[in-house]
Amino acid sequence: MASRRTFLKITGGALALLLGLGEVSKILPHKPLLRPPGGQDETSFISRCLRCDRCRSVCPTSVIGLANLSDSIMDARTPVMKFHLGYCNFCHKCVEVCPTQALKPFDSKIVRIGxxxxxxxxxxxxxxxxxxxxxxxxxxxxxxxxxxxxxxxxxxxxxxxxxxxxxxxxxxxxxxxxxxxxxxxxxxxxxxxxxxx
Ligand code: SF4
Ligand code: SF4
Ligand code: SF4
Incomplete structure (x- = not known):
């Protein structure tokens, strides 16, 4: 029982921290980054992304890389598109593995990465x-x-x-x-x- 409580505390704390990051991102200077498709709402994206790396691992064209501290402390280790590595074919695989809907389902006919x-x-x-x-x-x-x-x-x-x-x-x-x-x-x-x- 104690371990369940501990788990809930930790995950609750992590969620609060991430939601807080979404609010902080509205205030701090924050240069726009190229997110995978479905991640264009930056405030929502920053508050939901767990930096779990699943999208990067699954991308068949290897176009997803990682932002680093020089982008901003909030962006570090979040996924960004690196077009010297690959390109996007809008296959939806990154959206399918995202556990928090930081990357949201998108319509391939109208989505725009950049x-x-x-x-x-x-x-x-x-x-x-x-x-x-x-x-x-x-x-x-x-x-x-x-x-x-x-x-x-x-x-x-x-x-x-x-x-x-x-x-x-x-x-x-x-x-x-x-x-x-x-x-x-x-x-x-x-x-x-x-x-x-
Ligand atoms: S939609 Fe497919 S190709 Fe595009 S970033 Fe996601 S996994 Fe990679
Ligand atoms: S024409 Fe297109 S591919 Fe060729 S150098 Fe210019 S931008 Fe690059
Ligand atoms: S011009 Fe736009 S749609 Fe065409 S290849 Fe370049 S990024 Fe893709």
């Missing part, structure tokens, strides 16, 4: 032309070329799946001059990007 933006100073097509790798890879036809063959993202069609960032070769091609960013990058919607248009 928005891709062309980095015009990095993208090779904007520099000297010829590359259409991201255009060919986008499953949602969210990328089109302008009159000079340079990619632009349609913010109404992009759902932030990240495959364009994953396949963009600009980082490799420019690595000899010390480049460290790809030619197209997905950022959280809350960051207010214009998609490069």
């Amino acid at each position: 928005l891709a933006t062309v980095k015009k100073d990095i993208c090779m097509a904007w520099d000297f032309g010829g590359c259409t790798v991201c255009l060919n890879a986008c499953p949602y036809h969210a990328i089109a070329l302008d009159g000079q063959g340079r990619p632009l993202v349609d913010p109404h069609k992009c759902n932030g799946c990240g495959i364009c960032e994953k396949v963009c070769p600009a980082l490799v091609m420019r690595s000899y001059i010390g480049g460290n960013v790809r030619g197209i990058v997905v950022t959280p919607i809350a960051a207010g990007r214009d998609g490069g248009l």
Whole structure:
């Protein structure tokens, strides 16, 4: 009986702490992060995520990584999308294993993880032309070329799946001059990007 009481105290304390984190996240400066699909309500997500790592373990494309202390103390060890590792195919597996509904069931047709933006100073097509790798890879036809063959993202069609960032070769091609960013990058919607248009 005593051990059951102890267990209830510990889990109750952990829950209170997590719910508190949700409230704290509204007050403290908190930069938006790219969460797995179904985790876009940041306050709810932070208050429910147990940092249990189940979503990361189950993801078939290995796109889920971990935030760290440099993001914020509240975010440390929470799941974030790392599009240099993989991309999202909206398979729902992360949602299915989440024990607290920090990741909520989503409609694949309307969910948005973030928005891709062309980095015009990095993208090779904007520099000297010829590359259409991201255009060919986008499953949602969210990328089109302008009159000079340079990619632009349609913010109404992009759902932030990240495959364009994953396949963009600009980082490799420019690595000899010390480049460290790809030619197209997905950022959280809350960051207010214009998609490069
Ligand atoms: S929906 Fe599937 S591919 Fe996307 S982050 Fe979750 S487990 Fe990974
Ligand atoms: S794949 Fe990268 S370098 Fe090529 S057009 Fe797209 S953003 Fe530019
Ligand atoms: S993230 Fe890139 S590949 Fe995915 S929908 Fe947006 S533009 Fe297309």
